Amino acid sequence: MSTEPETRGAGAQGVGEAAATHSEAPARADVDWEGAWQEGRTRWDAGASSPTLLALDSDGTIAGLLSSVQPEAPYRVLVPGAGSGYDVFTLARAGRDITGVDLAPSAEQKFSALRSEHLTSGSTNYLTRDFFSLPDDPAHRGRYHLIWDYTFFCALPPRLRDAWAATLERLLRPSGVLLTLMYPLVEGTEVDRDQGPPFPLSRAIYERHLLASNRSFQLERLAAVDRSHPGREGREGLAVWRRKA
Numbered sequence: 001m002s003t004e005p006e007t008r009g010a011g012a013q014g015v016g017e018a019a020a021t022h023s024e025a026p027a028r029a030d031v032d033w034e035g036a037w038q039e040g041r042t043r044w045d046a047g048a049s050s051p052t053l054l055a056l057d058s059d060g061t062i063a064g065l066l067s068s069v070q071p072e073a074p075y076r077v078l079v080p081g082a083g084s085g086y087d088v089f090t091l092a093r094a095g096r097d098i099t100g101v102d103l104a105p106s107a108e109q110k111f112s113a114l115r116s117e118h119l120t121s122g123s124t125n126y127l128t129r130d131f132f133s134l135p136d137d138p139a140h141r142g143r144y145h146l147i148w149d150y151t152f153f154c155a156l157p158p159r160l161r162d163a164w165a166a167t168l169e170r171l172l173r174p175s176g177v178l179l180t181l182m183y184p185l186v187e188g189t190e191v192d193r194d195q196g197p198p199f200p201l202s203r204a205i206y207e208r209h210l211l212a213s214n215r216s217f218q219l220e221r222l223a224a225v226d227r228s229h230p231g232r233e234g235r236e237g238l239a240v241w242r243r244k245a
């Protein structure tokens with residue numbers, strides 16, 4: 001299984017060229033995500049929610065994290081780079097308002113087509129927007145109790161990593177939780193590599209951006225992962241980060 005979108009120019013050279021000419025532009029300048037969705041080049045799409053997220057939800061971990069931010073519902077949860085939205089459906093429960101965001105309109109179409117089959121309870125929204133633009137909107141700034149990141153950070157070129165951390169911080173409420181299923185963890189990846197997506201990651205890279213001196217995250221918990229989509233085994237790890245109050 002791969003998260004590689006196989007987009008036109010999505011190889012290392014194409015990404016590098018785009019990065020050189022769009023230093024402030026969002027990820028859409030690097031990879032033609034909408035084109036990948038339209039043409040079905042979506043090998044990252046496992047057709048189901050992450051086994052780890054399913055376990056975290058059914059064993060009460062997600063509920064516990066939410067109540068650590070605020071004792072009672074309603075809770076607001078964000079899934080950036082939501083794709084087909086399987087994780088949005090998994091997180092949906094009564095008392096939770098789950099928002100998926102993805103800049104590709106065709107991803108929202110897939111989500112809408114799957115909704116009646118997968119959504120069993122709770123309330124979901126899907127925004128066809130650039131994740132990086134959300135905090136500029138007062139309706140989203142400081143709104144979320146929990147943000148779930150899986151296969152979004154690795155989809156972003158390294159030059160957007162600081163902006164990813166800053167955007168997450170602006171979207172979370174004080175004491176809000178960022179839950180990352182870190183992937184693909186590649187042994188020895190301590191420096192940014194410009195080949196992707198997916199761009200190889202390490203825990204040190206997450207820490208570099210989330211625990212930078214100008215950020216207000218703290219690392220609360222690290223956990224090994226014992227269930228993954230086929231082909232991703234041994235390259236995932238869980239981390240709980242909390243925005244300081």
Ligand SMILES: C[S@@+](CC[C@H](N)C(=O)[O-])C[C@H]1O[C@@H](n2cnc3c(N)ncnc32)[C@H](O)[C@@H]1O
Pocket residue numbers: 003026027028033034044045046080081082083084101102103104107129130131132150151152155
């Ligand atoms: C590797 S895919 C992962 C999709 C989904 N999380 C999954 O696991 O199936 C990355 C997704 O992020 C979306 N994306 C990339 N850059 C984005 C941005 N700046 N804002 C919102 N979505 C973005 C792409 O359209 C794509 O659907």
